Amino acid sequence: MRVLLVEDEQAIAEPLAERLGREGLAVTWVANAADALAAPEHDLVLLDLRLPDRDGFEVCRELRARSSVPIIVISARGAEVDRVVALELGADDYLVKPFGIRELLARINAVTRRTGERAPASAVLRIGALTVDGDARLALLNGDELELTAMEFDLLAALSARPGAVVSRRRLLDEVWEGRHHVATKTVDVHVATLRRKLGDPGWIQTVRGVGFRLRGA
Secondary structure (H helix, E strand, O other): OEEEEEOOOHHHHHHHHHHHHHOOOEEEEEOOHHHHHHOOOOOEEEEOOEOOOOEHHHHHHHHHHHOOOOEEEEEOOOOHHHHHHHHHOOOOEEEEOOOOHHHHHHHHHHHHHHHOOOOOOOOEEEEOOEEEEOOOOEEEEOOEEOOOOHHHHHHHHHHHOOOOOEEEHHHHHHHHOOOOOOOOOHHHHHHHHHHHHHHOOHHHEEEEOOOEEEEOOO
């Protein structure tokens, strides 16, 4: 696996790259936003937020706008608002420094499992103007392809499998985030909000207060 490590602190980047290399990962280290955005596409991005030339949030936004590459934010900024903003901009996970290498490897494995060949639904599902193809990992609305991150597609597929039915936040965490205990239920709400914007009509996904969400039926 080719990993792009975007980290401006050499004292952090060099030992991290070396350790990941011992795990069989091919790590490219860049120390600023310009080099990160100019780098060829990798299989995974580890992104620090405090970069010398641009804010890491901007880098996350630009990377996501042009690619579905999995992005894990690694940052000393542990406030909830930073986590929420990163997820809204398309990050797949968020890890606060300092962290253990075993936890990082577990996060990498979880993200790549979700964004790899696994599809939450293998059938082609059609709900009104919405089509969700699990095998092709493709979602169409009125015939136009929706530009979704891997996480957003998995969430849409999970809801599309039960159109008209209420799906609890806990069930979505179990299916889309594979039951990872460190993921807060608010994470589901953040991704639902982003998915609603991309669908262009908030009515596509209805909130059932205190329970979860429902994708409207055909």
